[in-house]
Amino acid sequence: MHKVQFHLDRLLFERNWKIPDLMKRSGVNKNTLYAIKKNEISRVDLKVLQSICDALQCALSDLMSYEPKGEHETKGLLFILSGPSGAGKNTLINSLRDRYDLGLTFIPSFATRPMRPGERNGNPYYFVSTEEFMAMAERGEFLEYESIHGNYYGTHLLTYEQALDAGHIVIKDIDVNGALNMKKAFGDRVVLIYVRPTSLNDLEGRLYGRGDAEADIRIRMERLKYEESLSDQFDYLIFNDDIPTATAELAQIIRTCTRKRA
Numbered sequence: 001m002h003k004v005q006f007h008l009d010r011l012l013f014e015r016n017w018k019i020p021d022l023m024k025r026s027g028v029n030k031n032t033l034y035a036i037k038k039n040e041i042s043r044v045d046l047k048v049l050q051s052i053c054d055a056l057q058c059a060l061s062d063l064m065s066y067e068p069k070g071e072h073e074t075k076g077l078l079f080i081l082s083g084p085s086g087a088g089k090n091t092l093i094n095s096l097r098d099r100y101d102l103g104l105t106f107i108p109s110f111a112t113r114p115m116r117p118g119e120r121n122g123n124p125y126y127f128v129s130t131e132e133f134m135a136m137a138e139r140g141e142f143l144e145y146e147s148i149h150g151n152y153y154g155t156h157l158l159t160y161e162q163a164l165d166a167g168h169i170v171i172k173d174i175d176v177n178g179a180l181n182m183k184k185a186f187g188d189r190v191v192l193i194y195v196r197p198t199s200l201n202d203l204e205g206r207l208y209g210r211g212d213a214e215a216d217i218r219i220r221m222e223r224l225k226y227e228e229s230l231s232d233q234f235d236y237l238i239f240n241d242d243i244p245t246a247t248a249e250l251a252q253i254i255r256t257c258t259r260k261r262a
């Protein structure tokens with residue numbers, strides 16, 4: 001995680017302010033404020049910091065903190081599976097949990113999509129309304145979140161930090177944007193794995209087989225090109241043709257990375 005941390009999110013929450021309120025009071029532009037709020041800024045003008053502290057009536061040490069090297073480092077590892085919808089990310093995660101004892105932790109995300117048959121709250125998601133989701137996002141409770149296929153999905157910041165600090169080996173499927181953002185946040189604690197089906201026909205067939213609605217299938221197939229365009233930024237590629245073979249490959253990647261880390 002970052003060594004320099006901004007706490008703007010908490011300061012805004014305590015005052016029941018939103019970014020536009022602070023923008024009016026401080027005169028600092030919206031993009032800079034959002035970048036500070038999300039801890040995604042690497043340089044900042046001293047005048048900007050002064051204006052924000054004046055507007056919030058707080059000390060600089062309330063707004064930001066610095067952790068010396070080492071103290072912020074997490075011990076765990078996070079394996080992220082990305083790839084087109086229907087490639088089989090969840091199938092591989094479940095198959096891995098059934099066939100191998102690798103001591104993996106699965107952290108459900110929060111999602112606004114309707115539950116599918118066989119799903120329940122907490123598996124594979126905590127299902128919330130869009131209003132609940134946006135309120136959590138405003139409070140800065142997500143490490144990252146994305147709108148995918150018309151629904152929101154978000155990873156819970158505190159749960160990930162605690163799991164990685166405790167040294168857990170976490171596995172989760174996350175869309176391509178979220179995966180690359182997680183890599184930015186956790187650096188070499190994250191291993192990115194791209195899962196690909198053997199053919200496009202296979203993919204469509206799998207979505208039909210899963211019982212997805214025609215309109216959903218079209219939306220999911222349309223995102224495919226975009227997802228593929230980012231695949232070369234991933235550390236590993238798995239072709240999910242035969243489930244046991246792909247699961248064994250995944251298990252081997254996890255063993256190798258975990259051993260290296262140790």
Ligand SMILES: Nc1ncnc2c1ncn2[C@@H]1O[C@H](COP(=O)(O)OP(=O)(O)OP(=O)(O)O)[C@@H](O)[C@H]1O
Pocket residue numbers: 083084085086087088089090091092173206207209210240241242243
């Ligand atoms: N190797 C495979 N051969 C045949 N069918 C498969 C294979 N892998 C997965 N499937 C089937 O394809 C469908 C989609 O798989 P799954 O739900 O795991 O995909 P996903 O990548 O997790 O999708 P999403 O991104 O939408 O969550 C499921 O019905 C699953 O049983």
Ligand SMILES: Nc1nc2c(ncn2[C@@H]2O[C@H](COP(=O)(O)O)[C@@H](O)[C@H]2O)c(=O)[nH]1
Pocket residue numbers: 081082083084085089109110113144145146148153154155173174175176177178179
């Ligand atoms: N950016 C994030 N993407 C996520 C997260 N949890 C799941 N996902 C991805 O969403 C799509 C759709 O999933 P589905 O279950 O509705 O088919 C898929 O690509 C998941 O990998 C998350 O927390 N953040």
